[in-house]
Amino acid sequence: MTTQVGAGQVKLEKVGPAPRPRSMKPITYHLFVRNPGTTDVTGIVVTDTLPEGMTPATRANVGPLTFEVGVARPRKDATH
Secondary structure, three states: OEEEOOOOOOEEEEEOOOOOOOOOOOOOOEEEEEOOOOOOEEEEEEEEOOOOOOOOOOOOOOOOEEEEEEEEOOOOEEEO
């Protein structure tokens, strides 16, 4: 997982169960982007590559998932 930001510092956390590629049950992950600073952080883009054998439920293609977070306010979380 990579994060691109325009300026400042953010913390990224991915929360969810361990991947089980052979299971056909859906798995939900949550991505938390935290801004521990005192000013807005802008231009945040998160790219997450899924484990081999997994595909996103909302898309037919199997590339990395990209989320444009945009602005992270000071001491706030942005979730995807």
